[in-house]
Amino acid sequence: MRVTSKGQVTIPQNVRESMGILPAETEIEFLQDKNGRWYIVKAPSRTKKTSRFRSAHKTAKLTMSTDDIMALTRAG
Template sequence: MKITSKGQVTIPQAVREQAGLHPHSEVEFEVRANGDVVLRRAPAAVSSVRTAFQRVRGSATAAQFKGMGTDEFMRFLRG
C-alpha cells in the first residue's frame, strides 16, 4: 500500500469492518517509541447542543423558564 502525494492511504475494507470504521468516522493516530503507528476510532464527539444542555442540567427549575420565549431561552443556553 502506498501513501499518496497528499498523505492519504486507503484502509482495506476488512480492516475497516473489523475496527468498526464507517464513512465519516473520526480516527486518531498514536506513534509509538519504536516507530509503529496505531490507528484507532476516536471517541464520539459531543455536539455543542448536548454540551449546552449538560452545562445547565440541574441548575434551574421550570419556574425560572416560565414566560421565557424561544429566543430568550436559546440565548440562555448559548450563554
C-alpha cells in the same frame, strides 16, 4: 500500500469493518508507542450524532404505493 501525493491511503475494507469505521462518521487517531511504532485507533466519538438517513434506514412503514407517491409529487 501506496500513499497519494496528498498523503492519503485507503484503509482496506476488512480493516474498516473489523474496527467499525464508517465513512463520513468515524474519526481515527494516529498513536505512537514508546518503541516508535505507529497505530491507527478509532477515536472516541465526541457526540452520538448519527446521520438521519442512516438512523431512518428500514424504519418507515410503506402505506402508499409508488403510483400514489408519484401522484402526490406531480400534484399542483
